[in-house]
Amino acid sequence: MLERLTDPRFRAISQPSPQAIDLIRRVLAEHSAPVVAEIGIGIGATSVALCELLDHRGEAWFFDFEERVNELATDLRAAGYQNIRVMGNSRATYDSYSWTLAMLLRRRRSAQPVELFDFIYLDGAHVCHHDTLATVCAKELLKRSGYLLMDDYDWTIATSPTMRPSVNPTIRQHYTEEQIELSHVEMICSLLLDTDPEFQRVPIGYRTREHRRAYRKLG
Numbered sequence: 001m002l003e004r005l006t007d008p009r010f011r012a013i014s015q016p017s018p019q020a021i022d023l024i025r026r027v028l029a030e031h032s033a034p035v036v037a038e039i040g041i042g043i044g045a046t047s048v049a050l051c052e053l054l055d056h057r058g059e060a061w062f063f064d065f066e067e068r069v070n071e072l073a074t075d076l077r078a079a080g081y082q083n084i085r086v087m088g089n090s091r092a093t094y095d096s097y098s099w100t101l102a103m104l105l106r107r108r109r110s111a112q113p114v115e116l117f118d119f120i121y122l123d124g125a126h127v128c129h130h131d132t133l134a135t136v137c138a139k140e141l142l143k144r145s146g147y148l149l150m151d152d153y154d155w156t157i158a159t160s161p162t163m164r165p166s167v168n169p170t171i172r173q174h175y176t177e178e179q180i181e182l183s184h185v186e187m188i189c190s191l192l193l194d195t196d197p198e199f200q201r202v203p204i205g206y207r208t209r210e211h212r213r214a215y216r217k218l219g
């Protein structure tokens with residue numbers, strides 16, 4: 001998988017998220033061996049950067065489709081990183097990392113502590129039916145003082161180069177006009193995070209249009 005990072009066809013997803021890197025650095029300033037999660041790995045641009053920053057300390061967990069996380073794990077292990085865990089899901093229409101997270105949370109609730117991660121980067125499908133449950137689970141799986149980074153805060157189906165109705169007319173069979181026009185991640189943030197007194201917004205450098213939004217779970 002990692003060979004695609006230098007392939008011009010994947011240029012759009014070949015760079016790590018600078019905000020994820022910044023937040024990992026903040027976590028590392030407080031914890032020598034943090035546990036971090038990336039939900040949605042793409043071609044591994046941020047995944048590799050996370051491993052480099054952890055430098056064999058703590059653990060990095062990766063969630064995505066099964067064949068993708070397995071490919072990433074093979075490459076990262078070959079590069080010498082053994083402190084990784086991969087959590088894959090099937091290609092069934094309604095399966096996703098959200099179900100994997102829900103099952104993980106249920107298992108952890110039967111033992112203590114429930115909280116597992118010092119940092120979670122949620123960067124998956126950015127649609128309500130996957131990311132609402134994923135966010136509910138991520139909030140509980142995040143340790144106190146941990147950071148949650150929500151990607152695609154400004155993303156909409158209407159502006160997506162591959163999903164917008166002019167390119168993909170069948171999208172109208174799956175989403176209403178309102179669901180096409182509005183950002184699902186913005187809605188999830190406003191309903192589940194912005195109003196939760198346990199979560200505090202963390203400024204990450206955006207002035208006007210936010211592409212990502214970060215939160216810290218209060219200690």
Ligand SMILES: C[S@@+](CC[C@H](N)C(=O)[O-])C[C@H]1O[C@@H](n2cnc3c(N)ncnc32)[C@H](O)[C@@H]1O
Pocket residue numbers: 013015016017038039040041042043044045046047063064065068089095096097123124125130
């Ligand atoms: C934008 S990419 C992630 C980019 C990556 N975080 C980075 O920084 O390079 C979104 C990822 O979400 C994953 N994804 C989307 N829908 C999914 C689903 N239903 N189940 C599992 N993974 C999914 C895709 O396979 C893709 O790898």
